[in-house]
Amino acid sequence: MSRKEFxxxxxxxxxxxxxxxxxxxxxxxxxxxxxxxxGHAIRDESFKILYGNVPKPFSASLDEIEAWLEANTAPEE
Incomplete structure (x- = not known):
């Protein structure tokens, strides 16, 4: 297992x-x-929680955070 997988x-x-x-x-x-x-959550510059607060605060796993970032920050083509 390489360090990048930790x-x-x-x-x-x-x-x-x-x-x-x-x-x-x-x-x-x-x-x-x-x-x-x-658990984890994502917030924007205005301190609004965008993801990870439903059904309870800090409910997102690291895998879910990674998937959300990939889906919602991909450059438009």
């Missing part, structure tokens, strides 16, 4: 990608303290 590496790569479009990826650290992995 969750920490993926998160750094996704945060850099999101920043190009003025988006921020948030992680719920409180869930990590409880022993479960923290």
């Amino acid at each position: 969750d920490v590496s993926r998160m750094r790569r996704l945060k850099r990608y999101a920043a190009r479009y003025g988006l921020t990826i948030l992680t719920d650290d409180k869930m990590k303290v409880l022993g479960t992995s923290g």
Whole structure:
């Protein structure tokens, strides 16, 4: 398994990608303290949550965040 496949590496790569479009990826650290992995959400420059807040806050997984970014930030042709 290469380092680029680790969750920490993926998160750094996704945060850099999101920043190009003025988006921020948030992680719920409180869930990590409880022993479960923290969920994620995406917000824009106006601090509005765009994805990851339904059905509850920070409900998106890292895979879901990656898929949402690919689908919603792809350059138009």
